[in-house]
Amino acid sequence: MGNYRKTGQRIIKSTILHDVYCENLASEQLPRIQQPLSLRRYPEWVRMGSLVLVLSLAVIATYVVLQHSDGVIPGVEIVDAKYSAAGWNQNMLPLIPDANAGVVPPGGRFPDNDLSFDETALLSGEGAVSPLGQGAATDSGILGAGNYQMLLGWPDVAIADLFGLGVHTIVIDAGHGGKDPGAIGSGGLMEKDITLKIARLLYNRLADEEGINVVMTRDSDVTLSLKHRVEYARQHDADLLISIHLNTIPDSPMTIVETYYFGPPADDQSMAVAKKENYHSGYAVAEFNELIAGLGDTLKQQESRKLASHIQKNIYGTLSRDNRSIINVGIKTAPFVLLLGAETPSVLAEVNCISNTEEEARLAKPAYRDKIAGALERGILSYLNQFRQQDRQRPEQGSIIHAES
Amino acid sequence: MPKAKVSQQDKALRIGIDLGTSRSAIAANNGKRKWVQSLVGWPKDFVARKMLGDRVLFGDEVKEHRLSLDVMRPLAQGVIKSGTEKDEESVAELIGHLISLVEPRPRQKIFAAVGVPAEALKVNKRAIREAIADYAEKLIVVSEPFAVAYGMGALDNAMIIDMGAGTTDFCIMHGTMPSVDDQRSLTTAGDYIDEQLLGLLTERYPDADFNINVIRSFKEEHGFVGDSLTQVEVEARVEGRPIVHDITSEMRRACESVLPAIAETAMDMIARFDPEYQDQVRNNIILAGGCSQIAGIDTYLMEALSEMGPCNVSIVDNPLYAGAQGGLALAKDMPYEYWMDM
Known part of the structure; x- marks a missing residue:
């Protein structure tokens, strides 16, 4: 018994130490405060030596400049790094999906101007091999050198930024419900119940945000077709839709988190997930064709992708603290009817894996569900912050969004 | 070797x-x-x-x-x-x-x-x-x-209340690094008590020469909550002459002034915790920080929190x-x- 307790304590300690590391790592990502060079820690002779060296260099520099009073120093070319070819390297290539994987480039042909290379790679699961079957491709991939030339002529700007658009109404959709339980964990936990609870928590969190109207497609255990959900979003003039779901991976203890926006499937697994979530969509073929006609919606895709990125980053960041083995599959495209039908930027977040017994146990706890809701809230608010930044840049236009991250 | x-x-x-x-x-x-x-x-x-x-x-x-x-x-x-x-x-x-x-x-x-x-x-x-x-x-x-x-190995189902000078910090431990939601801060702490005490004593003894540093030392030496068996008497100068003042009731009022908010916050945090583990947390509340040395503070909080059920509040051995x-x-x-x- 004593040994068991000691082992338990050791495991907890090890988890906590890893968490401390992750949290400190996260604070490392904050912008570095400019700090003047400090010589405090060095002995007196080093400080004096440094002073003499700096003065000597200053004298030499002054002498050289005076010798070339036309202001041009031979051998030195002043080049603005921004426009310098040398300032560009291969690592700075924009990320768009691999054309060979059959994925529609998110955001049309516009590179996402919101995320750095590293951030985009992280969000899209770059670097972490997709664990899901052959041919699995996340929404990433570096454009070939030939294709890259094609992009040079395109303006590096998102449409929402260009027109100063804002967000007023957010629709939260709790996946499944009523007769459709969604996935069921081995302990009997149903996806429909957990998504509803998380949706309520998210609603409570967002409801306090000034200038944002939040609505839920369902607030009880009722059966709703996907068509009904889409129409609900349209009726409420939704500016943003987030659908909450739980993943299930049969016969595997794996836990993944992924966020989808509309597009052709990136892999077989995405197709399977879409098929599962599209079950009982409620659309007739003619109506569906109408939806398909509205596909070329660049704004929706651009913004959906951004929103998906922010949500995925926060969900993974939060859940990986509790479960180190959780896998960041990144943001992906898949043909979900719900995302296709909504006329607004929309994402479907698979916020956890109910097929994993440990995660199922965690999902049963209110505190854990609140953590997930908190992560979704942070994702949405950090996405909305782009509009706040626009407000700052264009005060004369005004906008009602004042969300804080 | x-x-x-x-x-x-x-x-x-x-x-x-x-x-x-x-x-x-x-x-x-x-x-x-x-x-x-x-x-x-x-x-x-x-x-x-x-x-x-x-x-x-x-x-x-x-x-x-x-x-x-x-x-x-x-x-x-x-x-x-x-x-x-x-x-x-x-x-x-x-x-x-x-x-x-x-x-x-x-x-x-x-x-x-x-x-x-x-x-x-x-x-x-x-x-x-x-x-x-x-x-x-x-x-x-x-x-x-x-x-x-x-440091105390209170890593799972425990609540730490760190009563410092500037803030009172709460933290619930549940086997992982506490998230933002597991931590709260109140600005009613030691400095607040000092200000209250200074206000009360200045009101009662307007001629006495009190300042915040002196008041802090009074609190550190004589601070208490609840009933006191002895009177708290301190020396302060009035027109340059040292005079003994009874500050028992002011000391108690000032020290107790921070506790309702602390008890309420603790109860709220416990109530939001997973119901399955609330009993364990309630029985594993640890007070730290300089203000944990105020006499009777653990008993006061235990009584205040008892409306949620039996609980146990302990104080760290060496808060410094x-x-x-x-x-x-x-x-x-x-x-x-x-x-x-x-």
Whole structure:
């Protein structure tokens, strides 16, 4: 018994130490405060030596400049790094999906101007091999050198930024419900119940945000077709839709988190997930064709992708603290009817894996569900912050969004 | 038997620092531990420099020469005050002074785990990181209540209430690093009690010469809540003459003034915790920080929280060093690859 307790304590300690590391790592990502060079820690002779060296260099520099009073120093070319070819390297290539994987480039042909290379790679699961079957491709991939030339002529700007658009109404959709339980964990936990609870928590969190109207497609255990959900979003003039779901991976203890926006499937697994979530969509073929006609919606895709990125980053960041083995599959495209039908930027977040017994146990706890809701809230608010930044840049236009991250 | 090769990290001095609003403490794995008042002072003018030399003073020395000094209390209200260069410099100076007190060997590398008030962790963690950059090779920054919890091994289903000078920090431990939702801060803490007491005594004894430093020392010596068996009598000057004053009822009122908010916050946090584990948390509440030394505070809180069911409130053995020792435990346990380079 004593040994068991000691082992338990050791495991907890090890988890906590890893968490401390992750949290400190996260604070490392904050912008570095400019700090003047400090010589405090060095002995007196080093400080004096440094002073003499700096003065000597200053004298030499002054002498050289005076010798070339036309202001041009031979051998030195002043080049603005921004426009310098040398300032560009291969690592700075924009990320768009691999054309060979059959994925529609998110955001049309516009590179996402919101995320750095590293951030985009992280969000899209770059670097972490997709664990899901052959041919699995996340929404990433570096454009070939030939294709890259094609992009040079395109303006590096998102449409929402260009027109100063804002967000007023957010629709939260709790996946499944009523007769459709969604996935069921081995302990009997149903996806429909957990998504509803998380949706309520998210609603409570967002409801306090000034200038944002939040609505839920369902607030009880009722059966709703996907068509009904889409129409609900349209009726409420939704500016943003987030659908909450739980993943299930049969016969595997794996836990993944992924966020989808509309597009052709990136892999077989995405197709399977879409098929599962599209079950009982409620659309007739003619109506569906109408939806398909509205596909070329660049704004929706651009913004959906951004929103998906922010949500995925926060969900993974939060859940990986509790479960180190959780896998960041990144943001992906898949043909979900719900995302296709909504006329607004929309994402479907698979916020956890109910097929994993440990995660199922965690999902049963209110505190854990609140953590997930908190992560979704942070994702949405950090996405909305782009509009706040626009407000700052264009005060004369005004906008009602004042969300804080 | 061949002598084992000592790796670089084994030679490093591991330290835990508790950077508090009122007092800061340090504990090192060379066995040394020290504390100072969190006060930093610079000579005001050339006369002061002539008298004190061109140096920065700390703790008691600042109190002694405060009229000749520009005095900073770097973490007033639990945060680096306004984020100005001087504020950050004072934190850096204080950390440098603390490290010098545990006497690292010349050029010895330092791996530091620094506990700061929870608010400072939220507001200016980066500034604290910058402040220690000159003194340590590796660093981790955590909240004070978390450091206390780690040091005491209270890692699962426990609540730490760290009652400092600037803030009262709450932290629920549940086997993982506490998230933002698991931590809260109130600005009603030791400084608030001092202000209340000063107000009450000035009202009752308008002629007596009280100031905030004197009041703080009264609280530290005689602070209590609940019923007192003895009268609290202190000496204060009236028109230059020392007069004994009875401050029993004022002391009790001032010390109790912070407790309703603390009890309410604790109850709210426990109520939001997983119902399955609420009993365990309620029976594992640990008080830390200087204000935990106020007599009767554990009993008062136990009674206040008893409406939720039976509970147990204990007080850390050594509140002055609990945070620093916790930081040191963290510094000792932290695997090398988890340390952050400066």
